[in-house]
Amino acid sequence: xxxxxxxxxxxxxxxSFELLPPLRGNSIASIYKVIDPLMDFNPSFINVTYHQxxxxxxxxxxxxxxxxxxxxRPGTVAISAxxxxxxxxxxxxxxxxxxxxxxxxTEYALIDFHYLGIDNILALRGDAPKNLRxxxxxxxxxxxxNDLVSQIAEMNNGKFLDDEMQHTFKTNFCIxxxxxxxxxxxxPNMATDLTYLKKKIDAGAEFIITQMFxxxxxxxxxxxxxxxxxxxxxIIPGMKPICTMRELTALPQIFYIDIPERLSKEIQKxxxxxxxxxxxxxxxxxxxxxxxxxxxxxxxxxxVGISENIRQIAKAIF
Ligand code: FAD
Numbered sequence: 001x002x003x004x005x006x007x008x009x010x011x012x013x014x015x016s017f018e019l020l021p022p023l024r025g026n027s028i029a030s031i032y033k034v035i036d037p038l039m040d041f042n043p044s045f046i047n048v049t050y051h052q053x054x055x056x057x058x059x060x061x062x063x064x065x066x067x068x069x070x071x072x073r074p075g076t077v078a079i080s081a082x083x084x085x086x087x088x089x090x091x092x093x094x095x096x097x098x099x100x101x102x103x104x105x106t107e108y109a110l111i112d113f114h115y116l117g118i119d120n121i122l123a124l125r126g127d128a129p130k131n132l133r134x135x136x137x138x139x140x141x142x143x144x145x146n147d148l149v150s151q152i153a154e155m156n157n158g159k160f161l162d163d164e165m166q167h168t169f170k171t172n173f174c175i176x177x178x179x180x181x182x183x184x185x186x187x188p189n190m191a192t193d194l195t196y197l198k199k200k201i202d203a204g205a206e207f208i209i210t211q212m213f214x215x216x217x218x219x220x221x222x223x224x225x226x227x228x229x230x231x232x233x234x235i236i237p238g239m240k241p242i243c244t245m246r247e248l249t250a251l252p253q254i255f256y257i258d259i260p261e262r263l264s265k266e267i268q269k270x271x272x273x274x275x276x277x278x279x280x281x282x283x284x285x286x287x288x289x290x291x292x293x294x295x296x297x298x299x300x301x302x303x304v305g306i307s308e309n310i311r312q313i314a315k316a317i318f
Pocket of ligand 1: 051052095096097123124126128144145146178179184185186187192194196197209210211212
């Protein structure tokens with residue numbers, strides 16, 4: 001079922017979460033370990049992130065470094081299929097990125113998703129690999145997410161890349177895109193970022209999932225600004241409870257977001273990571289309650305391999 005239809009049919013705020021494929025070498029059981037404790041709260045959909053190849057340097061006993069290109073977290077397509085098969089009541093939203101994909105490879109991936117009966121895609125550009133300063137599209141690949149959205153929308157209209165092909169089916173993907181309540185790092189200002197967000201919606205996206213934020217006022221202002229821009233699709237708040245002391249500085253560095261002073265003071269008072277974990281849950285409950293009271297369509301949580309904190313938040317909310 002398409003996410004937009006699930007949201008339209010719902011008479012209350014829904015629950016969903018995002019999963020990271022396990023690091024290469026770990027079994028799919030580690031994914032089920034994250035999902036199982038959250039199934040009691042009837043998630044409406046589960047997102048599965050997509051990870052591009054990255055350059056790593058492997059040290060040999062001689063001290064020489066070998067440059068290798070690997071995918072640390074493969075398996076998005078297979079994990080999406082496995083979830084659909086094992087948890088039949090839940091929809092899956094695999095992520096698809098521009099980075100590393102030519103338009104043809106994008107089409108192949110979308111055909112695979114369609115054959116697997118997957119109805120939803122979160123269309124993203126992807127970040128620059130760690131060894132590059134700026135995002136580089138693949139030869140004949142997309143430079144921005146709005147182009148990827150357009151390609152998916154074309155397939156929904158039965159239009160594939162090769163015009164001469166005999167097309168016997170149309171895909172029916174509900175397309176989601178990312179939004180940034182605190183602005184995307186590369187955008188010169190919020191107004192420009194919103195112009196491009198609108199471009200993704202105009203290209204065919206039907207819902208937005210936001211980057212994590214810890215201050216609800218940022219989300220509320222973002223929604224207001226989107227509405228003024230003429231963006232009327234559901235805007236799903238994305239949240240991640242803080243788990244460790246290190247995240248206090250790591251999350252702003254990785255995701256270009258602020259941690260409110262009241263939360264950072266609470267975390268700094270903690271004397272162990274167990275205390276930080278508890279403080280993260282308390283903040284998550286408070287944040288979720290306020291969003292719920294304001295009638296958000298879905299509360300969406302980034303699990304990052306851990307579900308105990310989200311289980312406790314969901315228990316207090318749903
Ligand atoms: P875009 O919408 O293409 O925007 C990128 C930048 O370019 C922005 O600054 C925007 O203002 C600007 N821009 C957009 N369109 C144009 C245009 N036509 N012309 C000029 N400028 C333009 N990354 C992954 O690799 N895998 C994942 O699974 C993943 N999941 C994510 C899930 C969520 C909910 C979020 C919020 C992010 C996720 N990301 C993921 C990270 C995302 O790929 C990065 O934030 C990336 O840098 C931007 O992706 P985007 O789709 O927002 O890009």
